[in-house]
Amino acid sequence: MSDSTSTHAPVVGPNYKWLVLSNTTIGVLLATLNASSLMIALPVIFRGIHLDPLLPSNFPYLLWIMMGYMLVMAAVVVTVGRIGDIFGRVRMYNLGFAWFTLGAILLSLVWSSGSTAALEIIILRMFQAIGAAMLMANSAAILTDAFPAKQLGLALGTNMIAAILGSFLGILVGGLLSQVGWRWVFLANVPIGLFGTVWAYLKLKDIGIHIKAKIDWLGNISFAAGLAMLLTGVTYGIKPYGHSLTGWGNPFVLEMVFAGLALLVVFAFIETRVPDPMFRMSLFRIRSFAAGNAAQFLAAVGRGGFQFMLMIWFQGIWLPQHGYGFTVTPLWAGIYMIPFMLGFVVTGPVSGILSDRYGARPFATGGMLLSAAMFALIIAFPANFSYWPFAVVMLLLGISNGLFASPNAAAIMNSVPARHRGAASGMRVTFANAGLPLSMGLFFTLLVFGLNASVPHAMATGLVAHGVPAAAASKLAHVAPLGYLFAAFLGLNPLKSLLGPQVLSHLAPQQAALITGRSFFPQLIGPAFKHSLTEILLFAVVMSLIAAVASALRGKQFIHEDDESRAQKARLAAISLGQPVDDVATIDGVLGGSDGARPRQSEPIHSARHGLATPASEPPQS
Numbered sequence: 001m002s003d004s005t006s007t008h009a010p011v012v013g014p015n016y017k018w019l020v021l022s023n024t025t026i027g028v029l030l031a032t033l034n035a036s037s038l039m040i041a042l043p044v045i046f047r048g049i050h051l052d053p054l055l056p057s058n059f060p061y062l063l064w065i066m067m068g069y070m071l072v073m074a075a076v077v078v079t080v081g082r083i084g085d086i087f088g089r090v091r092m093y094n095l096g097f098a099w100f101t102l103g104a105i106l107l108s109l110v111w112s113s114g115s116t117a118a119l120e121i122i123i124l125r126m127f128q129a130i131g132a133a134m135l136m137a138n139s140a141a142i143l144t145d146a147f148p149a150k151q152l153g154l155a156l157g158t159n160m161i162a163a164i165l166g167s168f169l170g171i172l173v174g175g176l177l178s179q180v181g182w183r184w185v186f187l188a189n190v191p192i193g194l195f196g197t198v199w200a201y202l203k204l205k206d207i208g209i210h211i212k213a214k215i216d217w218l219g220n221i222s223f224a225a226g227l228a229m230l231l232t233g234v235t236y237g238i239k240p241y242g243h244s245l246t247g248w249g250n251p252f253v254l255e256m257v258f259a260g261l262a263l264l265v266v267f268a269f270i271e272t273r274v275p276d277p278m279f280r281m282s283l284f285r286i287r288s289f290a291a292g293n294a295a296q297f298l299a300a301v302g303r304g305g306f307q308f309m310l311m312i313w314f315q316g317i318w319l320p321q322h323g324y325g326f327t328v329t330p331l332w333a334g335i336y337m338i339p340f341m342l343g344f345v346v347t348g349p350v351s352g353i354l355s356d357r358y359g360a361r362p363f364a365t366g367g368m369l370l371s372a373a374m375f376a377l378i379i380a381f382p383a384n385f386s387y388w389p390f391a392v393v394m395l396l397l398g399i400s401n402g403l404f405a406s407p408n409a410a411a412i413m414n415s416v417p418a419r420h421r422g423a424a425s426g427m428r429v430t431f432a433n434a435g436l437p438l439s440m441g442l443f444f445t446l447l448v449f450g451l452n453a454s455v456p457h458a459m460a461t462g463l464v465a466h467g468v469p470a471a472a473a474s475k476l477a478h479v480a481p482l483g484y485l486f487a488a489f490l491g492l493n494p495l496k497s498l499l500g501p502q503v504l505s506h507l508a509p510q511q512a513a514l515i516t517g518r519s520f521f522p523q524l525i526g527p528a529f530k531h532s533l534t535e536i537l538l539f540a541v542v543m544s545l546i547a548a549v550a551s552a553l554r555g556k557q558f559i560h561e562d563d564e565s566r567a568q569k570a571r572l573a574a575i576s577l578g579q580p581v582d583d584v585a586t587i588d589g590v591l592g593g594s595d596g597a598r599p600r601q602s603e604p605i606h607s608a609r610h611g612l613a614t615p616a617s618e619p620p621q622s
Contacts, residue, residue, distance in 0.1 A: 016146060016205070016207075017146040017147050017151075017155070019203055019204075020142055020143060020146040020147075020204065021143065021146075021147075021155050021158060021159070023196060023199055023200050023203070023204060024093070024135075024139035024142060024143060024159055025158060025159055025162040026162075026192065026196045027093070027096070027097055027135040027139055027196055027200075028135065028136065028139055028159055028160075028162045028163050028166065029162040029163070029165065029166040029169075030100065030135075030166070030189060030192055030193060030196065031100065031132040031135050031136055031163075031166070032162070032163045032164075032165075032166030032167045032170065033166035033167070033169055033170040033173060033189075034069075034100075034104070034128070034132070034166075034170065034189055035069055035070065035132075035166075035167065035170065036166070036167045036169075036170030036174065037170035037173050037174030037177065037185055038065070038066075038069070038125075038170075038174065038185060039066065039170070039174065040170070040174035040330045040331065040334065041174045041177065041182055041185040042062070042065065042066070042490055043330075043490045043491050043492060044179075044181075044182045044185075045065075045121070045182040045185070046062075046118075046490075047182075048181070048182040048183075049110075049112070049113050049114060049117035049118060049121075050113045050114055051113075051114055051115065051117070051118055053486070053490060054483060054486070054487055054490075054492070054497055054498070058115070058118070059239060060239075061115065061118035061119070061122065062486070063235060063236070063239060064122045065118065065121055065122055065125065067231075067235050067437060068122050068125050068126050068129070069125045069126065069128070069129045069132070070129075070433055070436060070437060071129075071228060071231045071232060071235065071437065072126045072129035072130065072133070072228070073129040073130075073132050073133045073136065073429075073433055074227060074228075074231060074429075074430055074433035074434050074437075075223075075224040075225075075227045075228040075231070076129075076130055076133045076224055077133040077136055077137045077426045077429045077430050077433065078137070078223060078278065078279055078423060078426035078427050078430050079220045079223070079224060079278065079426070080092055080096070080130070080133050080134045080137050080138070080426065081137035081138060081141065081422040081423045081424070081425050081426025081427070081429075082215075082216075082220075082278045082279065082422060082423040082426065083215065083422075084134075084137065084138045084141060084422035085141075085419060085420060085421065085422035085423055086212070086215065088206040089138040089141045089142050089145065089206065089421070089422050090138075090142060090200075090204045090205060090206040091206065092134050092137075092138050092422075093134060093135060093138040093139060093142055093200065093204065094197070094200045094201050094204065095131075095134055096130075096131045096132070096133070096134025096135040096138065097131070097134075097135060097193065097196050097197040097200050098131070098197045098201075099127075099128075099130060099131030099134060100128055100131030100132055100134075100135060100189075100193055101131075101189070101190060101193030101194055101196075101197055102131070103124055103125075103127050103128025103131055104128065104186050104187070104189040104190050104193055105186075105187075105190055106124050106127070107121065107124045107125070107128065107186035108183045108184075108186040108187040108190070110124070110183075133426075133429075136429045137422060137425050137426040137429055138422060138425065139159060139425075140156060140159065140409065140413055140421075140425040140428065140429075141413070141421040141422045141424075141425040142204070143155045143156060143159060143413075144413045144414070144421050144425075145207055145418075145421065146207065149356075149414050150356050150357075151356060152356065152410045152413060152414060153351070153352035153353060153354075153355040153356040153360075153406055153407055153410040154349055154352045154353045154356060154406075155352070156352060156406045156409045156410045156413065157348040157349040157350075157351060157352025157353070157402075157405070157406030157407075157410075158348070158349055158352070158406075159406075160348055160405045160406050160409060161344065161345050161348040161349065161402075164341060164344045164345070164348075164401070164405075165341060165344075165345060172331065172334050172335065173188070176331075214275075214276045215276075215278075216270075216271075216274050216276055216277050216278040218270050218274065219267060219270045219271050219274060219277055219278035219279070220278050222263050222264075222266050222267040222270055223263075223264070223267045223278065223279075225260075225263055226259075226260045226261070226262070226263030226264040226266070226267055227260065227264065227430070227434065228260070229256045229257075229259050229260030229263065230256070230257055230260030230261060230264065231260075231434065231437045231438070232256050232260075233252075233253045233254070233255075233256030233257035233260060234257065234437050234438055234440075234441035235437055235440075235441065236250065236252065236253050236256070237250075237253050237257075237441045237445065238440065238441055238444040238445065238448070238482065239482070240480040240482060241253075245448050245449065245452055245480050245481065245482075246444075246445050246448055246449075248445065268281065278423065279423045279426075279427060280420060280423075283416055283420060283424065286415050286416065287553070287554060288360075288411050288412070288414075288415035288554045289412055289415045289416055289424065291550050291551060291553045291554035292360070292364075292408050292409075292411050292412040292415070292428075292551070292554055293412060293427065293428060293431050294547075294550040295364060295368065295404075295408060295547045295548075295550040295551040295554075296408055296409075296412075296428060296431045296432055296435075296547075297431040297432070297434070297435050298435075298543050298544075298546050298547035298550060299368060299371070299401075299404060299435070299543070299544065299547045300431065300432045300433075300434070300435025300436060300439065301435040301438055301439045301442075301543050302371070302375075302439070302539070302540040302541075302542075302543030302544050302547065303371070303401070303439070303540065303544075304435050304436035304437075304438075304439035304440065305436070305439030305440040305441075305442065305443030305444070305536070306375070306439070306443065306536065306537070306540050308440055308443070309443055309447065309533060309536060310337065311330075311333050311337070311489065312485055312488060312489055312529075313383075313529065313533070314329065314332070314333035314336055314337070315329040315330060315333045315488050315489055315491070316329075316484075316485065316488030316489070316494070316521070316522065316525065316529075317383055317384065317522040317525065317526050317529060318383075318384060318385065318522070319332055319333065319336070320518035320519070320521070320522050321384050321518060321519055321522045321523075323518070324518070325518070326488065326491055326492060326493040326494075326518075327491050327492075327493075328491070329488070329491055330489075330490075330491045336387070336391075337394065339391040339392070339394040339395040339398065340394040340395065340397055340398040341398060342395060342398060343394070343395040343396065343397065343398020343399040343400075343401070343402060344398040344399070344401050344402040344405070345398075345402070346399070346402065347398070347399045347401075347402025347403055348402040348405060348406050349406070350402075351363045351367070351402055351403045351404075351405075351406055351407050352406035352407060352410060354407075355406065355407030355410060355411070356410070359407075359411075359556055360407035360408055360410060360411035360551075360554065361411075361551065361552060361554055361556065363403045363404070363407040364403070364404045364407045364408040364411070364551040364554075365548050365551040365552045366403055367399075367400045367401065367402070367403030367404030367405075367407075368400070368404055368544045368545070368547045368548035368551055369544070369545070369548045370396065370399065370400035370403065371397060371400035371401065371404070371544040372540075372541045372544035372545045372548065374393050374396050374397040374400060375397075375537045375540040375541045375544060376537070376541050377393055378390075378393060378537055379534050379537050379538070381393075382530065383522075383526035383527060383529060383530040384522070384526060404547075404551070408551065409428065411554060412424065412428050413425065413428075442539070443536050443539075444482070446532060446535050446536050446539070447481070447485070447529070447532045447533070447536065448480070448481045448482060448485075449532075450528060450529075450531055450532025450533075450535065451481040451485075451525065451528050451529065451532055452481055453528070454527070454528045454531075455477075455481065455524070455525060455528045456477040456478055457477070458524055458528075459473070459476065459477040459524055460473045460474055460476075460477035462520070462524055463476065463477070463515065466507075466511045466514060466515050466520075467507045467508060467511045468499070468503060468507065468515070469503070469506075472499070472503050476495075476498055476499060479498060483498060484498060484521070484525070488521075493516055493521075494521050495515055495516055495520065495521050496516040499515070499516075504516065
């Protein structure tokens with residue numbers, strides 16, 4: 001193993017950090033916007049490729065188009081972050097921009113139809129996710145290289161605003177573009193992707209610390225395979241199996257979950273044995289790093305699935321009862337959720353700036369406590385709520401996430417040695433991305449069982465009372481709740497889609513209109529949905545409170561100090577003066593050393609501000 005580092009740095013101007021922030025913000029915005037825009041365009045895509053998403057045989061295609069992108073990104077983001085540490089973070093980031101854009105071009109050129117087209121979209125989305133992972137893993141590390149620690153919270157806060165903004169703007173953009181044609185959902189990314197790629201290749205420079213190491217193939221393969229298998233099992237856990245409402249009794253699901261966990265255990269063992277590990281497990285000895293990632297994962301599990309539940313709540317229950325047709329509910333759900341986005345956008349940079357001065361702990365901990373309070377408050381709302389009080393709660397929920405996200409990310413990135421920033425950034429993104437499918441698997445399971453406790457009887461009784469034959473009503477009543485939930489989520493009229501023209505054509509026009517109208521289904525499902533949602537919200541409260549405890553345990557503000565971090569500070573100091581930093585002697589001169597000698601090993605830092613003793617070259621053992 002070689003721990004020697006690269007000290008050569010190109011000449012860049014004093015405003016370089018703002019160029020980095022601008023480009024990485026576009027990259028993160030594009031990656032997250034793409035994920036959510038597809039969700040809203042799914043009905044148009046399936047119509048365009050002539051495939052019914054509600055047929056049981058087509059459900060795996062629907063599931064993989066929705067989740068495949070996130071699963072692949074979660075599985076490879078640490079790997080591409082570690083490769084960035086070795087070969088250059090800017091190099092990997094630039095490649096990611098080009099890779100992502102190529103994926104968008106190929107997706108817009110899918111010309112097949114039916115299941116073949118669906119399979120092509122799934123494969124190309126997974127291909128594109130690798131590019132998105134390169135962007136997400138290396139953007140935070142590049143920002144950490146370019147910004148001094150006292151401004152990192154502002155930089156990461158702005159970057160995270162782009163991420164959350166992209167996830168919500170994607171709903172609006174996807175809804176608008178899908179009206180033109182489903183290919184435009186992918187094609188619209190191409191001009192921005194090409195611009196960002198050319199700009200990144202021309203302007204971004206590798207000024208960070210590089211390490212000379214071999215790629216840990218065993219670690220990379222075991223981690224990617226283990227996490228992918230675990231998340232695939234969890235994803236298929238929400239799919240009905242046989243006569244069961246969920247797939248948790250499916251041998252395939254159990255095999256994937258347990259095999260994935262076993263591979264992750266093997267990965268942890270490998271990382272303690274190989275000379276150049278993909279990820280140094282010793283980094284978890286840094287209290288700020290371990291606590292920050294734990295808090296991020298718990299927060300993602302608590303809120304990830306709830307955002308999906310909130311969209312179903314709007315699309316399947318609230319919006320139809322307020323005059324919106326099912327076909328337009330996906331777009332309007334995004335519009336009515338703007339207060340959540342607004343709260344995050346306003347609070348993100350402010351909390352980042354304040355955390356640069358006062359540390360992450362008060363803001364991240366306070367954000368999770370506020371989040372728990374808002375989840376608890378939502379329990380008090382009925383299924384058909386009054387919007388403006390609910391909008392205030394969503395605004396405060398967005399503020400709570402803004403208080404948490406950028407201070408927590410800055411604390412994680414500041415706590416690690418400069419040489420491990422790419423891998424650390426990848427692990428941070430992994431904890432966030434893995435939390436979403438885990439949260440969705442759990443939340444959908446709770447929701448499905450809750451709905452099945454009361455909806456079948458109410459649905460059968462209601463349909464028979466309005467002229468539907470008893471056999472057809474009973475059959476529909478025993479459809480897995482996932483069927484009508486996904487119908488509502490896809491902007492389809494649930495009962496109209498599931499009853500079909502054969503049943504509806506034999507009903508009196510007035511009865512058919514009532515059953516497929518805007519009020520019948522929401523009133524039927526509303527009370528049971530809200531009852532199940534109460535259990536989900538209670539779980540989210542518990543996750544937020546535990547995340548708050550984890551955040552509080554991070555200690556006081558801590559910034560890692562070692563020779564490499566000092567060298568990186570020297571680079572930033574030289575860059576701010578417009579000076580080149582080309583060798584160790586120059587670095588030492590900027591640091592104020594004498595005779596061009598390499599700075600001596602730093603002493604452990606004992607400071608109330610840092611909270612932990614930090615050895616010169618290894619993570620603190622505390």
